[in-house]
Amino acid sequence: MTTLVIGANGQIGRQFCELAQEAGEPIKAMVRSEEQQAWFDEHGIDSVIGDLEGDFRHAFAGCDQVVFTAGSGPHTGPDKTLLIDLYGAIRSADLASELGLSRYLMVSAMRAEDPLTAPEKLRPYMAAKFAADAHLRHVSVPHLILKPGRLTDEAATGKVATSLEEANGENGISRANVAHALLHVVQTRSLVDVEFTLLDGQRAISEALT
Known part of the structure:
Protein backbone atom coordinates (compact mmCIF):
# COMPACT_ATOMS: atom_id res chain seq x y z
CA MET A 1 0.00 0.00 0.00
CA THR A 2 0.93 3.64 -0.40
CA THR A 3 2.52 5.99 2.15
CA LEU A 4 1.44 9.63 2.14
CA VAL A 5 4.44 11.90 2.77
CA ILE A 6 3.42 15.20 4.37
CA GLY A 7 6.29 17.64 4.10
CA ALA A 8 7.70 15.90 1.03
CA ASN A 9 9.29 19.08 -0.28
CA GLY A 10 11.42 19.58 2.83
CA GLN A 11 15.07 18.66 3.11
CA ILE A 12 14.38 15.30 4.75
CA GLY A 13 11.20 14.73 2.76
CA ARG A 14 12.82 14.98 -0.66
CA GLN A 15 15.65 12.65 0.31
CA PHE A 16 13.20 10.13 1.71
CA CYS A 17 11.02 10.28 -1.41
CA GLU A 18 14.01 9.60 -3.65
CA LEU A 19 15.08 6.67 -1.48
CA ALA A 20 11.57 5.25 -1.44
CA GLN A 21 11.26 5.52 -5.20
CA GLU A 22 14.62 3.76 -5.68
CA ALA A 23 13.49 1.01 -3.31
CA GLY A 24 10.17 0.54 -5.11
CA GLU A 25 8.21 1.67 -2.03
CA PRO A 26 4.88 3.23 -3.11
CA ILE A 27 4.54 6.80 -1.88
CA LYS A 28 2.48 9.90 -2.55
CA ALA A 29 4.23 13.22 -1.93
CA MET A 30 2.03 16.01 -0.55
CA VAL A 31 3.24 19.46 -1.63
CA ARG A 32 1.80 22.96 -1.39
CA SER A 33 1.94 24.17 -4.98
CA GLU A 34 2.34 23.28 -8.64
CA GLU A 35 5.81 24.83 -8.52
CA GLN A 36 6.86 22.32 -5.87
CA GLN A 37 5.05 19.52 -7.67
CA ALA A 38 7.19 20.02 -10.79
CA TRP A 39 10.30 18.57 -9.08
CA PHE A 40 8.43 15.39 -8.14
CA ASP A 41 6.98 15.07 -11.65
CA GLU A 42 10.50 15.33 -13.07
CA HIS A 43 11.64 12.52 -10.78
CA GLY A 44 8.65 10.29 -11.52
CA ILE A 45 7.28 10.51 -7.98
CA ASP A 46 3.51 10.55 -7.51
CA SER A 47 2.37 13.77 -5.82
CA VAL A 48 -0.70 15.64 -4.69
CA ILE A 49 -1.26 19.28 -3.78
CA GLY A 50 -2.45 19.82 -0.23
CA ASP A 51 -2.10 22.64 2.29
CA LEU A 52 -1.67 22.04 6.02
CA GLU A 53 -3.26 25.45 6.56
CA GLY A 54 -6.25 24.50 4.41
CA ASP A 55 -7.83 21.38 2.96
CA PHE A 56 -5.76 18.23 2.57
CA ARG A 57 -8.16 15.39 3.34
CA HIS A 58 -8.19 14.39 -0.32
CA ALA A 59 -4.45 13.65 -0.16
CA PHE A 60 -5.11 10.56 1.98
CA ALA A 61 -7.01 8.79 -0.82
CA GLY A 62 -5.43 5.42 -1.58
CA CYS A 63 -2.91 5.64 1.28
CA ASP A 64 -2.71 3.30 4.26
CA GLN A 65 -0.03 5.06 6.32
CA VAL A 66 1.38 8.55 6.61
CA VAL A 67 4.79 10.10 7.26
CA PHE A 68 4.73 13.59 8.81
CA THR A 69 7.99 15.41 8.17
CA ALA A 70 6.56 18.87 7.58
CA GLY A 71 7.91 21.99 9.25
CA SER A 72 7.28 25.70 9.04
CA GLY A 73 11.00 26.31 8.62
CA PRO A 74 13.54 28.51 10.42
CA HIS A 75 12.53 31.74 8.69
CA THR A 76 8.91 31.88 9.86
CA GLY A 77 7.44 33.08 13.12
CA PRO A 78 5.59 31.35 15.98
CA ASP A 79 2.30 31.81 14.09
CA LYS A 80 3.38 29.37 11.38
CA THR A 81 4.87 27.05 13.99
CA LEU A 82 1.44 26.81 15.61
CA LEU A 83 -0.43 26.32 12.35
CA ILE A 84 1.92 23.81 10.70
CA ASP A 85 4.13 22.04 13.26
CA LEU A 86 1.35 21.80 15.84
CA TYR A 87 -2.11 22.14 14.33
CA GLY A 88 -1.13 20.59 10.99
CA ALA A 89 0.27 17.56 12.80
CA ILE A 90 -2.83 17.29 15.00
CA ARG A 91 -5.22 17.53 12.05
CA SER A 92 -3.31 14.94 10.04
CA ALA A 93 -3.20 12.55 13.00
CA ASP A 94 -6.95 12.97 13.50
CA LEU A 95 -7.55 12.25 9.82
CA ALA A 96 -5.34 9.16 9.93
CA SER A 97 -7.37 7.93 12.90
CA GLU A 98 -10.75 8.76 11.33
CA LEU A 99 -9.83 7.08 8.03
CA GLY A 100 -8.48 3.96 9.72
CA LEU A 101 -4.90 4.15 8.49
CA SER A 102 -2.53 1.44 9.63
CA ARG A 103 0.18 3.77 11.00
CA TYR A 104 1.23 7.37 11.51
CA LEU A 105 4.98 8.00 11.43
CA MET A 106 6.09 11.27 13.02
CA VAL A 107 9.43 12.99 12.55
CA SER A 108 9.69 14.94 15.80
CA ALA A 109 12.79 16.18 17.62
CA GLU A 120 15.52 30.02 23.27
CA LYS A 121 14.65 30.63 19.62
CA LEU A 122 13.79 26.93 19.16
CA ARG A 123 11.55 26.61 22.21
CA PRO A 124 8.25 27.44 20.43
CA TYR A 125 9.04 24.79 17.80
CA MET A 126 9.96 22.21 20.45
CA ALA A 127 6.81 23.01 22.43
CA ALA A 128 4.73 22.51 19.29
CA LYS A 129 6.43 19.16 18.69
CA PRO A 148 16.34 13.19 15.67
CA GLY A 149 18.91 15.38 17.32
CA ARG A 150 20.54 18.45 15.79
CA LEU A 151 20.23 18.10 12.01
CA THR A 152 23.26 18.37 9.72
CA ASP A 153 23.89 18.14 5.99
CA GLU A 154 26.53 15.42 6.21
CA ALA A 155 26.36 12.42 3.88
CA ALA A 156 24.49 9.29 4.92
CA THR A 157 26.44 6.64 6.80
CA GLY A 158 23.57 4.26 7.48
CA LYS A 159 24.81 4.08 11.08
CA VAL A 160 22.87 5.52 14.00
CA ALA A 161 22.56 5.60 17.78
CA THR A 162 19.38 5.74 19.83
CA SER A 163 20.69 7.58 22.91
CA LEU A 164 23.18 10.29 23.78
CA GLU A 165 25.16 7.76 25.79
CA GLU A 166 25.48 5.47 22.80
CA ALA A 167 26.48 8.45 20.63
CA ASN A 168 29.17 9.46 23.15
CA GLY A 169 27.36 12.69 23.91
CA GLU A 170 27.23 13.85 20.30
CA ASN A 171 23.73 15.20 19.63
CA GLY A 172 23.71 15.49 15.83
CA ILE A 173 22.42 13.41 12.94
CA SER A 174 22.49 13.99 9.21
CA ARG A 175 19.26 14.60 7.39
CA ALA A 176 20.37 11.85 5.03
CA ASN A 177 20.54 9.33 7.88
CA VAL A 178 17.08 10.42 9.04
CA ALA A 179 15.77 9.79 5.50
CA HIS A 180 17.32 6.31 5.50
CA ALA A 181 15.81 5.62 8.93
CA LEU A 182 12.42 6.72 7.63
CA LEU A 183 12.66 4.28 4.75
CA HIS A 184 13.46 1.47 7.18
CA VAL A 185 10.51 2.19 9.48
CA VAL A 186 8.12 2.70 6.55
CA GLN A 187 9.06 -0.76 5.28
CA THR A 188 8.99 -2.40 8.73
CA ARG A 189 5.28 -2.60 9.35
CA SER A 190 5.71 -4.43 12.66
CA LEU A 191 7.10 -1.27 14.32
CA VAL A 192 4.06 0.24 16.06
CA ASP A 193 3.56 2.37 19.16
CA VAL A 194 7.31 2.88 19.61
CA GLU A 195 9.59 5.91 19.80
CA PHE A 196 13.26 6.27 18.95
CA THR A 197 15.81 8.97 19.65
CA LEU A 198 17.93 9.20 16.50
CA LEU A 199 21.57 10.29 16.36
CA ASP A 200 24.58 9.52 14.21
CA GLY A 201 26.26 6.44 15.61
CA GLN A 202 27.83 3.08 14.89
CA ARG A 203 24.89 0.67 14.59
CA ALA A 204 23.17 -0.23 11.34
CA ILE A 205 19.71 1.34 11.13
CA SER A 206 18.04 -2.06 10.81
CA GLU A 207 19.76 -3.17 14.04
CA ALA A 208 19.09 0.00 16.02
CA LEU A 209 15.43 0.52 15.09
CA THR A 210 13.84 -2.75 16.14
Missing part, protein backbone atom coordinates in the same frame (compact mmCIF):
# COMPACT_ATOMS: atom_id res chain seq x y z
CA MET A 110 14.90 14.96 20.52
CA ARG A 111 14.52 18.18 22.48
CA ALA A 112 10.74 18.05 22.13
CA GLU A 113 10.83 15.86 25.24
CA ASP A 114 11.84 18.95 27.26
CA PRO A 115 11.34 22.14 25.24
CA LEU A 116 12.82 24.50 27.84
CA THR A 117 16.24 22.85 27.45
CA ALA A 118 16.37 23.90 23.78
CA PRO A 119 17.96 27.18 22.62
CA PHE A 130 5.89 18.18 22.34
CA ALA A 131 2.15 18.85 22.07
CA ALA A 132 1.80 17.19 18.64
CA ASP A 133 3.56 14.06 19.90
CA ALA A 134 1.35 13.96 22.99
CA HIS A 135 -1.76 14.21 20.82
CA LEU A 136 -0.55 11.43 18.53
CA ARG A 137 -0.06 9.07 21.48
CA HIS A 138 -3.75 9.44 22.36
CA VAL A 139 -5.48 9.09 19.00
CA SER A 140 -6.65 5.71 17.77
CA VAL A 141 -4.01 5.09 15.12
CA PRO A 142 -0.85 3.02 15.62
CA HIS A 143 2.13 5.33 15.63
CA LEU A 144 5.90 5.60 15.53
CA ILE A 145 7.88 8.68 16.56
CA LEU A 146 11.43 9.40 15.41
CA LYS A 147 13.21 12.03 17.50
Whole structure:
Protein backbone atom coordinates (compact mmCIF):
# COMPACT_ATOMS: atom_id res chain seq x y z
CA MET A 1 0.00 0.00 0.00
CA THR A 2 0.93 3.64 -0.40
CA THR A 3 2.52 5.99 2.15
CA LEU A 4 1.44 9.63 2.14
CA VAL A 5 4.44 11.90 2.77
CA ILE A 6 3.42 15.20 4.37
CA GLY A 7 6.29 17.64 4.10
CA ALA A 8 7.70 15.90 1.03
CA ASN A 9 9.29 19.08 -0.28
CA GLY A 10 11.42 19.58 2.83
CA GLN A 11 15.07 18.66 3.11
CA ILE A 12 14.38 15.30 4.75
CA GLY A 13 11.20 14.73 2.76
CA ARG A 14 12.82 14.98 -0.66
CA GLN A 15 15.65 12.65 0.31
CA PHE A 16 13.20 10.13 1.71
CA CYS A 17 11.02 10.28 -1.41
CA GLU A 18 14.01 9.60 -3.65
CA LEU A 19 15.08 6.67 -1.48
CA ALA A 20 11.57 5.25 -1.44
CA GLN A 21 11.26 5.52 -5.20
CA GLU A 22 14.62 3.76 -5.68
CA ALA A 23 13.49 1.01 -3.31
CA GLY A 24 10.17 0.54 -5.11
CA GLU A 25 8.21 1.67 -2.03
CA PRO A 26 4.88 3.23 -3.11
CA ILE A 27 4.54 6.80 -1.88
CA LYS A 28 2.48 9.90 -2.55
CA ALA A 29 4.23 13.22 -1.93
CA MET A 30 2.03 16.01 -0.55
CA VAL A 31 3.24 19.46 -1.63
CA ARG A 32 1.80 22.96 -1.39
CA SER A 33 1.94 24.17 -4.98
CA GLU A 34 2.34 23.28 -8.64
CA GLU A 35 5.81 24.83 -8.52
CA GLN A 36 6.86 22.32 -5.87
CA GLN A 37 5.05 19.52 -7.67
CA ALA A 38 7.19 20.02 -10.79
CA TRP A 39 10.30 18.57 -9.08
CA PHE A 40 8.43 15.39 -8.14
CA ASP A 41 6.98 15.07 -11.65
CA GLU A 42 10.50 15.33 -13.07
CA HIS A 43 11.64 12.52 -10.78
CA GLY A 44 8.65 10.29 -11.52
CA ILE A 45 7.28 10.51 -7.98
CA ASP A 46 3.51 10.55 -7.51
CA SER A 47 2.37 13.77 -5.82
CA VAL A 48 -0.70 15.64 -4.69
CA ILE A 49 -1.26 19.28 -3.78
CA GLY A 50 -2.45 19.82 -0.23
CA ASP A 51 -2.10 22.64 2.29
CA LEU A 52 -1.67 22.04 6.02
CA GLU A 53 -3.26 25.45 6.56
CA GLY A 54 -6.25 24.50 4.41
CA ASP A 55 -7.83 21.38 2.96
CA PHE A 56 -5.76 18.23 2.57
CA ARG A 57 -8.16 15.39 3.34
CA HIS A 58 -8.19 14.39 -0.32
CA ALA A 59 -4.45 13.65 -0.16
CA PHE A 60 -5.11 10.56 1.98
CA ALA A 61 -7.01 8.79 -0.82
CA GLY A 62 -5.43 5.42 -1.58
CA CYS A 63 -2.91 5.64 1.28
CA ASP A 64 -2.71 3.30 4.26
CA GLN A 65 -0.03 5.06 6.32
CA VAL A 66 1.38 8.55 6.61
CA VAL A 67 4.79 10.10 7.26
CA PHE A 68 4.73 13.59 8.81
CA THR A 69 7.99 15.41 8.17
CA ALA A 70 6.56 18.87 7.58
CA GLY A 71 7.91 21.99 9.25
CA SER A 72 7.28 25.70 9.04
CA GLY A 73 11.00 26.31 8.62
CA PRO A 74 13.54 28.51 10.42
CA HIS A 75 12.53 31.74 8.69
CA THR A 76 8.91 31.88 9.86
CA GLY A 77 7.44 33.08 13.12
CA PRO A 78 5.59 31.35 15.98
CA ASP A 79 2.30 31.81 14.09
CA LYS A 80 3.38 29.37 11.38
CA THR A 81 4.87 27.05 13.99
CA LEU A 82 1.44 26.81 15.61
CA LEU A 83 -0.43 26.32 12.35
CA ILE A 84 1.92 23.81 10.70
CA ASP A 85 4.13 22.04 13.26
CA LEU A 86 1.35 21.80 15.84
CA TYR A 87 -2.11 22.14 14.33
CA GLY A 88 -1.13 20.59 10.99
CA ALA A 89 0.27 17.56 12.80
CA ILE A 90 -2.83 17.29 15.00
CA ARG A 91 -5.22 17.53 12.05
CA SER A 92 -3.31 14.94 10.04
CA ALA A 93 -3.20 12.55 13.00
CA ASP A 94 -6.95 12.97 13.50
CA LEU A 95 -7.55 12.25 9.82
CA ALA A 96 -5.34 9.16 9.93
CA SER A 97 -7.37 7.93 12.90
CA GLU A 98 -10.75 8.76 11.33
CA LEU A 99 -9.83 7.08 8.03
CA GLY A 100 -8.48 3.96 9.72
CA LEU A 101 -4.90 4.15 8.49
CA SER A 102 -2.53 1.44 9.63
CA ARG A 103 0.18 3.77 11.00
CA TYR A 104 1.23 7.37 11.51
CA LEU A 105 4.98 8.00 11.43
CA MET A 106 6.09 11.27 13.02
CA VAL A 107 9.43 12.99 12.55
CA SER A 108 9.69 14.94 15.80
CA ALA A 109 12.79 16.18 17.62
CA MET A 110 14.90 14.96 20.52
CA ARG A 111 14.52 18.18 22.48
CA ALA A 112 10.74 18.05 22.13
CA GLU A 113 10.83 15.86 25.24
CA ASP A 114 11.84 18.95 27.26
CA PRO A 115 11.34 22.14 25.24
CA LEU A 116 12.82 24.50 27.84
CA THR A 117 16.24 22.85 27.45
CA ALA A 118 16.37 23.90 23.78
CA PRO A 119 17.96 27.18 22.62
CA GLU A 120 15.52 30.02 23.27
CA LYS A 121 14.65 30.63 19.62
CA LEU A 122 13.79 26.93 19.16
CA ARG A 123 11.55 26.61 22.21
CA PRO A 124 8.25 27.44 20.43
CA TYR A 125 9.04 24.79 17.80
CA MET A 126 9.96 22.21 20.45
CA ALA A 127 6.81 23.01 22.43
CA ALA A 128 4.73 22.51 19.29
CA LYS A 129 6.43 19.16 18.69
CA PHE A 130 5.89 18.18 22.34
CA ALA A 131 2.15 18.85 22.07
CA ALA A 132 1.80 17.19 18.64
CA ASP A 133 3.56 14.06 19.90
CA ALA A 134 1.35 13.96 22.99
CA HIS A 135 -1.76 14.21 20.82
CA LEU A 136 -0.55 11.43 18.53
CA ARG A 137 -0.06 9.07 21.48
CA HIS A 138 -3.75 9.44 22.36
CA VAL A 139 -5.48 9.09 19.00
CA SER A 140 -6.65 5.71 17.77
CA VAL A 141 -4.01 5.09 15.12
CA PRO A 142 -0.85 3.02 15.62
CA HIS A 143 2.13 5.33 15.63
CA LEU A 144 5.90 5.60 15.53
CA ILE A 145 7.88 8.68 16.56
CA LEU A 146 11.43 9.40 15.41
CA LYS A 147 13.21 12.03 17.50
CA PRO A 148 16.34 13.19 15.67
CA GLY A 149 18.91 15.38 17.32
CA ARG A 150 20.54 18.45 15.79
CA LEU A 151 20.23 18.10 12.01
CA THR A 152 23.26 18.37 9.72
CA ASP A 153 23.89 18.14 5.99
CA GLU A 154 26.53 15.42 6.21
CA ALA A 155 26.36 12.42 3.88
CA ALA A 156 24.49 9.29 4.92
CA THR A 157 26.44 6.64 6.80
CA GLY A 158 23.57 4.26 7.48
CA LYS A 159 24.81 4.08 11.08
CA VAL A 160 22.87 5.52 14.00
CA ALA A 161 22.56 5.60 17.78
CA THR A 162 19.38 5.74 19.83
CA SER A 163 20.69 7.58 22.91
CA LEU A 164 23.18 10.29 23.78
CA GLU A 165 25.16 7.76 25.79
CA GLU A 166 25.48 5.47 22.80
CA ALA A 167 26.48 8.45 20.63
CA ASN A 168 29.17 9.46 23.15
CA GLY A 169 27.36 12.69 23.91
CA GLU A 170 27.23 13.85 20.30
CA ASN A 171 23.73 15.20 19.63
CA GLY A 172 23.71 15.49 15.83
CA ILE A 173 22.42 13.41 12.94
CA SER A 174 22.49 13.99 9.21
CA ARG A 175 19.26 14.60 7.39
CA ALA A 176 20.37 11.85 5.03
CA ASN A 177 20.54 9.33 7.88
CA VAL A 178 17.08 10.42 9.04
CA ALA A 179 15.77 9.79 5.50
CA HIS A 180 17.32 6.31 5.50
CA ALA A 181 15.81 5.62 8.93
CA LEU A 182 12.42 6.72 7.63
CA LEU A 183 12.66 4.28 4.75
CA HIS A 184 13.46 1.47 7.18
CA VAL A 185 10.51 2.19 9.48
CA VAL A 186 8.12 2.70 6.55
CA GLN A 187 9.06 -0.76 5.28
CA THR A 188 8.99 -2.40 8.73
CA ARG A 189 5.28 -2.60 9.35
CA SER A 190 5.71 -4.43 12.66
CA LEU A 191 7.10 -1.27 14.32
CA VAL A 192 4.06 0.24 16.06
CA ASP A 193 3.56 2.37 19.16
CA VAL A 194 7.31 2.88 19.61
CA GLU A 195 9.59 5.91 19.80
CA PHE A 196 13.26 6.27 18.95
CA THR A 197 15.81 8.97 19.65
CA LEU A 198 17.93 9.20 16.50
CA LEU A 199 21.57 10.29 16.36
CA ASP A 200 24.58 9.52 14.21
CA GLY A 201 26.26 6.44 15.61
CA GLN A 202 27.83 3.08 14.89
CA ARG A 203 24.89 0.67 14.59
CA ALA A 204 23.17 -0.23 11.34
CA ILE A 205 19.71 1.34 11.13
CA SER A 206 18.04 -2.06 10.81
CA GLU A 207 19.76 -3.17 14.04
CA ALA A 208 19.09 0.00 16.02
CA LEU A 209 15.43 0.52 15.09
CA THR A 210 13.84 -2.75 16.14
